[in-house]
Amino acid sequence: METTAFQKIYTKITQITKATCSLQASGIGYEELATVNGRLAQVVKINGDIVTLQIFSGTEGIPTNAEVIFMGHPPSLKVGEELAGRFFNAYGQPIDGGPEVEGEEREIGGPSVNPVRRKQPSELIATGIAGIDLNNTLVTGQKIPFFADPDQPFNQVMAMVALRAKADKIILGGMGLTNDDYLYYKNVFDNAGALDRIISFVNTTENPPVERLLVPDMALTAAEYFAYDKKETVLVLLTDMTLYADALSIVSNRMDQIPSKDSMPGSLYSDLAKIYEKAVQFPEGGSITIIAVTTLSSGDITHAIPDNTGYITEGQLFLRRDSDIGKVIVDPFRSLSRLKQLVIGKQTRKDHPQVMNAAVRLYADASNAKTKLENGFDLTDYDVRTMNFAREYSNDLLAIDVNIDTTMMLDKAWELFGKHFSKAEVGIKQEFVDLYWPR
Amino acid sequence: MEKNKLTTGKVAGIIANLVIVDVDGPVSQNEICFINLSGVRLMAEVIKVLGKKAYTQVFESTRGLKVGESVEFMGHMLEVTLGPGILSRNFDGLQNDLDKMEGTFLRRGEYTAPINVDQEWEFTPLAKTGDVVKAGDWLGEVKENWIGHKIMVPFKFDGKYTVKNVKTGGTYKASEPVAVLTDKDGREVNVSMIQKWPVKVPIKAYADKPRPYRLMETGVRIIDTMNPIVEGGTGFVPGPFGSGKTVLQHALSKQAEADLIIVAACGERANEVVEIFTEFPELDDPRTGRKLMERTTIIANTSNMPVAAREASVYTAMTIGEYYRSMGLKVLLLADSTSRWAQALREMSNRMEELPGPDAFPMDLPAIISSFYARAGYVYLNNGSTGSITFIGTVSPAGGNLKEPVTESTKKAARCFFALSQQRADSKRYPAVDPIDSYSKYLEYPELQEYLSENISPDWLGSVLEAKNLLLRGKEAYEQINILGDDGVPIDYHLRYWKSEVIDFVILQQDAFDKIDASTPIERQKEMLGKVLDVCRTDFDFDSFEEVNPYFKRVINVFKQMNYSLYQSGDFKKYESELDAIINERKAA
Ligand SMILES: Nc1ncnc2c1ncn2[C@@H]1O[C@H](COP(=O)(O)OP(=O)(O)O)[C@@H](O)[C@H]1O
């Protein structure tokens, strides 16, 4: 980022806050980038000839005579095939010791796809995990987060899903990722021989939090290049979006904006939607699928971050430790894939939707029975059977260590139905019962 | 304002999509202006004026905009273009035709014509020379898809006019004059098939707006049977994410007994609109045999599209609805989600540093919501025909908590409350409409009661109320069982609970993705409610509570198989007699 002849240099800052500085300047475009004593900053407000800059790494130690250089363009990324296999920081600068990427320079956070130019997602993504494939089937072009408490193995599950998903490119957007987790991803991809398909933009816990705000747009600009220009299937992993939202609230708080629920900015919904809606299936074949992580604090999904996320994404995968079997499962109650009905029973066996629903309903009965037991009441024969069913269902199908194909999942479910229930108790359409009820 | 004296201005400040403009002349509130950004014209709306400064909300991204850029004011508010050719189109929130836009990605400043002015239409006159007419009166008609699209005296025309002449039947371009009217001063005015109207002003070209009373069939049992909506009625669907708001709205848009459907996708997912684009052109409208898309118009302002246009989108949709209502049609308007529109208002109000109301929403939110809902309704037109706009909006309450400003304000404005419950959604009891909390105020209207009695049966209302009561008693019994234990209550409690479960599983729950179950005509709803109530009214003999659950599971299972079977088919009848047999097993002597 060296100076060129056209750049304007200023040295008189008139106001400094925790996140921003203001100065007199003219001819500046909104959202333009600048450097303030070498630190990257972006125009967030213009009032007459007073321009306010948000400094990503914070204003600590910035003097009023700092050198401010305007760069004449908003944040951008050079895109090209060379991105593949490379690791970058939040600004899109290499951190792997390799050379700068040569390619076409594109503004990040660009315009959205015209809805009439989208194609309805229709390609099933098989992960082998029954908690996903059976109950919450994923589709290319979908956007879906894991909702998980910070101590759950979401990074492991996400890496596993990414590698099984058969994507042409996997783009990792790491926000507030610990260095250990960052190295974990690198290792897993390396061991799988997938490094040449990976592109990574990472802000670790060692970097200033506000820098994270650039990560999703960087990752998605690269994704659009591969999915739209190169017609590839691209999987984008964003972890952890809660830390991204926290950075948003830091900024809005420092800029004295009126917070709405949970100290989040009133624009949280739109801010998150702009990112997630980049997931798309193009008619020409390319697609962007976004799998994200939203960490919860003690399972609270009514907090503004998971709440707004849930309203935007096409479902969520809720990870929970099942103490009965001592494993992490994909919780069938709170989890949902909104796009599953586009593929289940169509690209999978016809009985899939009914089997899925029946199993979850019986699992719900088991949880009622459990409550009864906890409240000290006697269980009926049916209660006992549902609880036995639930334990096996959880262990053989919901646990994240399951890795089988969908037909086997369905067969397994029928097996459990037959073992624990009568046909009427399962309540599935007769044609399927005739075909699949275990004899 | 005269055309040659339009106000201009210069950009003085930019905070996201709030742009402050120094103006050189008069501007009005809600006036539209165009801001120049290196040759691209960005559309914006005036939302506040302070001295010589106009605060405008830009309907596009302001990235790269600079202070000093020129601004042109247009002298009018945000308007839609009304005329034949609106049906089946996909518009954005500002009525740009999305299909006419170039490229895969939306480009700033690209505005496309909503209506093809050169398209030719087969015109039939309805008025004749000498007729005295006023705004909204029908001058002629063209066939748009299967709808008789009325060419009306433009809504902007004030007072009485005399028809000088109307073109004879024939083919004319939409932009050609088809009638000449004379005003009270003898001045002649041309009327073409196209007119414009500002979206934030209700169209009031009707004689009277009585209370609505005709049932609007939707095929959704929990609505039609339990909480009916009427033609010209209002309703809303609040619910946490994933509880089924959009699936319910899509079901209504496919099945409801309306002449045309306007879907405003307001700040929600693009893929949900794509679903309509993709499926509706293939799906049949059972009433006309034509494709569903022929009666559907989409206003899409998805969550990644410019925020300010979200607010405009619901008004655009409502105005188009009012236009078609004036033709004597039954319009169903659906907006998903009105909370996103309220949030757009909040974002802007925060940027303007206005004093915030509850949850940082603008203070006047309740008034904005109620005047919007008030635009729906059943009307008598000047010529005695009737038309209606039925409006159903979804609400997305933060954290699923209904005690929040948008839900509370909407509750005051809408007459039907279809509350979606997280618990029901979690246990896959779809549609997850809460049977106890939800209501239809129309059920209390004597007008509707009379209509139901005449059109369904005299004891219909009684049956519905009986079912509601059984649900409530079932819930109470269930709570008692949970407190006292299965064997701590009389068997009768179990029976009461399981009878309410029969109503729940057979009437309330409905699989939106099953070809047959998805839509139930009122005739079939009547029969099923009758059958379910017969079971509920039956006295059963059980020796122990342990027998109750498995027995009713069988009852429910057979009922469900009926729901999945074609009405009155062999299968249906087979299950029906199976049901009778099961009931007789346990019927008390
Ligand atoms: N009537 C229904 N029948 C079957 N499944 C349903 C029904 N309603 C909702 N669902 C399920 O719930 C999911 C979420 O529904 P949706 O309408 O998108 O929720 P919301 O709009 O409230 O967020 C759907 O993808 C579908 O799987």
Ligand SMILES: [Mg+2]
């Ligand atoms: Mg929805």
